[in-house]
Amino acid sequence: MNLLKKSLLKSPWVFHLALSPCNNCDIEILDVLTPRYDVERFGVQLVGSIRHADILLVTGVPNYKNWQKLKYLYEQAPKPCFVVAVGTCACGRGVFKDSYNSPCSVDEIVPVSAYIPGCPPKPEAIIAGFAKLINVLSKK
Amino acid sequence: MNVLTSLFLYLFFPGFLFSFMLSVICGYVDRKLTARIQYRQGPPLLQNLYDFLKLLAKEVVVPQDANFLFILAPFISLASVILASTILWTAIFFKKGFVGDIIVLVYILTIPSIALILGSGSSNNVIASIGVAREIKLLLSYELPLITSLLVAILKTKSLKLVEIMHNCNVSVETVIASLIVLITLQAKVGLVPFDVSEAETELASGVMIEYSGLLLGLIKLTKQIMFSLIPAFITGIYYYKGGVLAFIIKYILFLILMTLIRNTNPRLKIDQVIKFCWFILFPLALLCVILTLIKTV
Ligand code: SF4
Numbered sequence: 001m002n003l004l005k006k007s008l009l010k011s012p013w014v015f016h017l018a019l020s021p022c023n024n025c026d027i028e029i030l031d032v033l034t035p036r037y038d039v040e041r042f043g044v045q046l047v048g049s050i051r052h053a054d055i056l057l058v059t060g061v062p063n064y065k066n067w068q069k070l071k072y073l074y075e076q077a078p079k080p081c082f083v084v085a086v087g088t089c090a091c092g093r094g095v096f097k098d099s100y101n102s103p104c105s106v107d108e109i110v111p112v113s114a115y116i117p118g119c120p121p122k123p124e125a126i127i128a129g130f131a132k133l134i135n136v137l138s139k140k
Numbered sequence: 141m142n143v144l145t146s147l148f149l150y151l152f153f154p155g156f157l158f159s160f161m162l163s164v165i166c167g168y169v170d171r172k173l174t175a176r177i178q179y180r181q182g183p184p185l186l187q188n189l190y191d192f193l194k195l196l197a198k199e200v201v202v203p204q205d206a207n208f209l210f211i212l213a214p215f216i217s218l219a220s221v222i223l224a225s226t227i228l229w230t231a232i233f234f235k236k237g238f239v240g241d242i243i244v245l246v247y248i249l250t251i252p253s254i255a256l257i258l259g260s261g262s263s264n265n266v267i268a269s270i271g272v273a274r275e276i277k278l279l280l281s282y283e284l285p286l287i288t289s290l291l292v293a294i295l296k297t298k299s300l301k302l303v304e305i306m307h308n309c310n311v312s313v314e315t316v317i318a319s320l321i322v323l324i325t326l327q328a329k330v331g332l333v334p335f336d337v338s339e340a341e342t343e344l345a346s347g348v349m350i351e352y353s354g355l356l357l358g359l360i361k362l363t364k365q366i367m368f369s370l371i372p373a374f375i376t377g378i379y380y381y382k383g384g385v386l387a388f389i390i391k392y393i394l395f396l397i398l399m400t401l402i403r404n405t406n407p408r409l410k411i412d413q414v415i416k417f418c419w420f421i422l423f424p425l426a427l428l429c430v431i432l433t434l435i436k437t438v
Contacts, residue, residue, distance in 0.1 A: 007193035010184075038180040040171075043187055048345035051201055051353035054194070078199035078353040 008054065008080065009134050011043035015053030015077070019070060019106070021060030024120040025087035029057055031123045039127065042134075050076050055133075058112075061089045063101045067109055074110040082113040084133065086126060091115045113137075154229030156222050159366045164188045166369035166396060173400045188365060195358030203351050205264040213259025214352070214359035217252035221363045224248040225370050231302040232377050232388075240300045242378075246287060249329065252363050253279050256348050263351035271347025274411050275338035278328060281418035282335075286325040288426035289318035293378050295433045306381035312436075314429040319379040321426050326371045327399060328414070330364055334406040335414055372396045 018026055032039055033046050047053055050073055062070055074083065085106050088094040093105045106112060114136075116129035149155055167188035175182025202210060227245055231237045253275060261272045292315060294300060297308040309315060328335035339347045352360055372395035380391050409417065 004193055004197035007190040008197055010190040011187065011194045035178045035180045038175070038182075040175060040183050041181045043183055043190060048341040049350040051351060052346065052349075052357060054198075076201070078201050080198070 006138075009138055011045070012054045012082075012130075012134070013045045013047045013052055014055045014057050015047055015050055017056050017058050017070070017073060019058060019060040019062050019066050019090070021087065021089055025059035025089070028120045028123055028126065029059070029086060032126050037123045037127060039130070042130070044130065051078060053077050054081060056081065056083045056110075057086050058083055058090045058106050059086045061093050061096045061099075061102050062104060062106060062109060064103055067103050070106070071109050082133065082137075083110050084114045084116065084129065085112050086116045086129075087121060088117050088119045091117050094119065149230055150222065150226050154233055155226040158229065159222060159225040159369065160362070163362070163365035163369040167365050169393075169396060170368070170400050170403075173397065174404055177401075177404050192358050192362060195361070196355055198354040200354035200356060201351075203263050203265065206351070207262045209258045209262040210351075211259075211356065213255040213262075214356045214363070217255040217363045218359045218366075220248050220251035220255070221366050221370070225366060228302070228370060228373060228377060231306065232373065232381075235303050237302045241302045242290065242294065242300055242305065245302070246290065249367070250279065250283065252367065253329065256360065260348040260351065265351050267344050268348060268350050271338045271344050271350070275348055277411055277415060278335065278338055281415040282325040282328040285321050285418055285422035285426045286329075288423060288430060289321040289325075290378070292318040292426070292429045292433050295430065295437060298437070302377070306377055309379060309381065311380060311382075314432045314436075315379045317425060318429045319375050321422050321429075322375055322379075323371070323395065323399065324402075324422065325418070326374065327402060328418070330367050330371065332368075332399065333403040334409055336408055337411045337414060368399075371399065 016026070016029060031037060033044075056074065056077065058070070074081070083106070085091045089096065090106045093099075093102060096102050114129050114133040116126055118125055121129075151157065164186065168183070168185050171187065172182040224245055227237070227241055227248070231241065257272050257275050257279075260268045260275075293305050293309050296310075296315065297305045299305055299308065331339050338344075339349065344350070349357060349360060372392045375395055376388060376391040381388070383391075
């Protein structure tokens with residue numbers, strides 16, 4: 001079993017889930033995946049289907065149009081699957097806290113395993129967040 | 141050959157275990173080379189093994205409306221690709237085979253695509269069905285030039301036995317062209333980049349594989365990996381076998397690198413472009429090679 005767990009940490013495939021962000025966080029995530037920061041070194045790969053995902057990268061604030069879809073997508077993902085909130089919006093709604101179109105924050109809908117604050121977070125911060133998540137999971 | 145030796149061949153040496161290890165190494169070479177071309181560092185040596193083991197540990201999600209083919213298809217495709225690799229590597233290592241094994245090989249190599257079509261089609265997903273439609277068109281377009289250019293080697297050596305073809309096929313203009321056509325069409329068979337229309341991560345969200353998860357996805361990926369590691373051996377074996385062991389290994393690596401380069405330097409074609417390319421460019425070329433061979437041998 002230990003080998004399986006180790007390989008889970010060695011190849012986390014990420015699925016990019018945008019809940020109406022302002023697009024800056026998404027661009028930073030793309031930055032992490034492209035050659036300059038090259039997270040394939042750690043086995044991280046961007047996948048197109050939720051069925052292949054190990055980590056959901058959530059950006060943006062849930063609104064009335066999509067908050068149920070977040071829940072639905074999380075249920076669709078094969079477990080074990082971890083949610084990472086990227087950006088202040090996804091961490092705690094930021095300035096949109098009292099907005100008319102903001103029912104709740106991400107962690108009230110699905111369990112969030114790691115928060116990466118910043119508006120938008122630097123690519124280095126996102127990689128550091130990954131590293132911390134993997135560290136914590138490997139101790140479990 | 142009795143049952144036990146065939147079982148040993150199938151499960152261990154040229155069969156499952158050997159091709160699994162070879163596919164991990166080939167996958168590493170492929171991904172590392174891709175990374176270096178893009179000025180990246182690339183994954184560690186055993187990355188493909190980690191990916192496979194991880195997929196074993198994940199939950200398998202079966203769609204509500206799927207039927208039994210959805211689960212059966214990945215197993216069938218893996219079993220058939222292992223059978224193909226057993227036949228090919230047995231001919232290369234032990235110089236054993238039977239009359240007509242090249243035809244059997246061509247048939248077996250189509251089973252993974254058909255299994256994927258059936259399995260993915262039964263998942264009742266809209267995007268998967270688009271992928272399935274494209275996969276069928278792909279299958280129809282690349283089989284024609286592939287079989288025609290294999291005919292060159294068969295006519296040249298006047299034999300249907302893989303071992304005899306290997307030992308009698310001399311390098312000439314038509315075999316070089318035919319081998320390149322086989323390389324391109326087999327690239328389409330594995331779904332590598334110029335021909336990855338049925339997967340198309342960016343437009344179809346991995347298309348035919350969209351509903352697969354966990355173990356089943358791992359088996360499909362493993363099938364593709366093993367097929368990928370089989371292609372250089374297939375081409376070297378049929379068209380360029382003459383020479384020693386070292387020459388074989390060097391040619392194997394060269395073809396592996398060539399495939400990776402093709403996949404890295406080409407954009408994805410549209411499905412109609414693939415059909416036009418295969419039927420109106422590759423097929424006449426292959427036919428020309430066949431005619432040349434006939435003129436030379438008669
Ligand atoms: S955290 Fe900032 S950059 Fe990211 S989506 Fe929200 S507003 Fe945009």
